[in-house]
Amino acid sequence: MRRWVAFLAVSAVVAGPAIAEQTGAKKRRPLPPEFGRVIINNASEKAGLAPVSFDHWFHRAKYTCRLCHVDIGFAMKAGATGIKAADNQAGFYCGACHNGKLVVDKRKVFESCGKALIGENRAGCLRCHSVGKNVTPMVDFKTFTKDLPVGRFGNGVDWEKAEETGLVKPVDFLEGVSIPRKSFTAQKDFALSPKLQGMPDIIFSHQKHTVWNGCELCHPEIFVGVKKGATKYSMVEIFDGKYCGACHVTVAFPLIDCGRCHARPVQ
Amino acid sequence: MRRGRSWLLAAVLGAGAAFTVGAAQAVLAQGPAAATQDWKKEFEEICAKTQDAMALPMDELKGLVSRCDKLKPRIEKLDESQRKVYSRRLQVCRDLYQFVIESREKG
Numbered sequence: 511m512r513r514w515v516a517f518l519a520v521s522a523v524v525a526g527p528a529i530a531e532q533t534g535a536k537k538r539r540p541l542p543p544e545f546g547r548v549i550i551n552n553a554s555e556k557a558g559l560a561p562v563s564f565d566h567w568f569h570r571a572k573y574t575c576r577l578c579h580v581d582i583g584f585a586m587k588a589g590a591t592g593i594k595a596a597d598n599q600a601g602f603y604c605g606a607c608h609n610g611k612l613v614v615d616k617r618k619v620f621e622s623c624g625k626a627l628i629g630e631n632r633a634g635c636l637r638c639h640s641v642g643k644n645v646t647p648m649v650d651f652k653t654f655t656k657d658l659p660v661g662r663f664g665n666g667v668d669w670e671k672a673e674e675t676g677l678v679k680p681v682d683f684l685e686g687v688s689i690p691r692k693s694f695t696a697q698k699d700f701a702l703s704p705k706l707q708g709m710p711d712i713i714f715s716h717q718k719h720t721v722w723n724g725c726e727l728c729h730p731e732i733f734v735g736v737k738k739g740a741t742k743y744s745m746v747e748i749f750d751g752k753y754c755g756a757c758h759v760t761v762a763f764p765l766i767d768c769g770r771c772h773a774r775p776v777q
Numbered sequence: 778m779r780r781g782r783s784w785l786l787a788a789v790l791g792a793g794a795a796f797t798v799g800a801a802q803a804v805l806a807q808g809p810a811a812a813t814q815d816w817k818k819e820f821e822e823i824c825a826k827t828q829d830a831m832a833l834p835m836d837e838l839k840g841l842v843s844r845c846d847k848l849k850p851r852i853e854k855l856d857e858s859q860r861k862v863y864s865r866r867l868q869v870c871r872d873l874y875q876f877v878i879e880s881r882e883k884g
C-alpha cells in the first residue's frame with residue numbers, strides 16, 4: 511500500500527511537468543475558488559462589456575452537470591456555446607434559470623441580461639461580466655464550502671462525498687426545460703488496467719458518474735469508443751483534456767489526485 | 778309574413794358568417810402554437826428515453842434515430858436561440874442512441 515502511494519506521488523511530481531511541457535500548458539495551479547472558473551467572451555467585449563466569469567463550484571453544488579450541459583444546452587468546451595444576450599433574454603442558457611422569476615433557497619434568481627439591468631450605466635451587468643472588475647461575489651466561497659467534506663485538490667471540496675452524504679443535493683430537473691424521465695439502473699463498475707506495471711488498477715464507477723452526468727453527457731461526445739477495451743487512454747491525452755480530462759482537468763477533482771482513480775491496490 | 782322570413786334568413790346567414798369567421802380566427806390563432814407544441818412533443822418523446830437506452834431493443838433504438846433525423850429539419854427552422862439549444866439537445870440524444878446501436882453491433 512505504502513509502496514504504491516509513494517510511487518504515485520513520485521509519478522505525479524515527475525510526470526506532471528513533463529506532460530505540461532509536452533502539451534505546452536504549464537500553468538499556475540488555480541486557487542480553490544478559481545478551480546473550474548470559465549471565462550466566456552464570445553460577444554462581451556464586442557458589446558463593450560467585460561468577459562463573463564463563471565464559477566462552476568456554486569452551480570455544481572446545486573445542479574447536476576447533466577442539467578446544464580444537456581437539458582439547458584451548454585457545450586462542454588468554453589466558448590463553444592456561443593451565448594448571446596438575446597438567448598438569455600429569451601429564457602435560454604443562463605436565462606433558463608436567471609430569469610428573475612425562479613426561486614432557489616427562498617431567493618429569486620437574478621435576471622441575466624435583462625433590459626432593466628442594462629440601463630444607462632450597465633451596473634447590473636457586472637454581476638456576471640466581471641473579469642478585471644472589482645466585484646464582490648454574492649456568495650463567499652469560504653463560507654459556502656466550510657461545512658463540505660475536504661478534498662485534496664481542485665476546489666478543496668470532495669464533491670463526490672458531499673453528494674453521497676446528502677450535504678449537496680444537485681437538482682437534475684428544471685420545470686419547462688427538462689423532460690420527465692424514469693430513474694435508471696446504472697451500469698456496473700469496472701476495472702481498467704494501466705499500461706504501467708505496478709500502477710494500481712483504475713476502478714471506474716458508472717454509478718458515481720451517472721448521478722451527475724446521466725449517459726448522454728459522456729457518450730459518445732467524450733467517450734466515443736463503442737468496443738469495450740478497444741480505445742487506449744493515455745495520460746498525455748487525458749491531461750490534454752481528452753476522455754476523463756474533459757472534466758477532470760477543468761471542473762471535477764483534478765488528475766493529480768491519482769489515488770481517486772487508481773484505487774485498486776496491485777495484487 | 779314575407780318580411781319576417783327575410784329577417785330570419787338574414788339572421789341565420791349572419792350567425793353562420795360570424796361562426797365561420799370566429800372558427801377561422803381560432804384555427805389561425807391555434808395553428809402556430811399547435812405546430813410549436815407538435816415538434817416539442819415529438820422531441821420530448823424521443824429524448825425521454827436516454828436513461829433507458831441500454832435496455833431498449835435494437836429496432837426501437839433505430840426507430841428513435843430515424844425520428845431524430847426526421848425532426849432535425851423542423852428544429853433547424855426555429856428562431857436562433859431555440860435552434861441552437863434544441864439542435865444540440867437533439868444531437869446529443871441521437872448520438873447516444875446511435876452509440877448504443879454501434880456498441881451492440883461491434884462490442
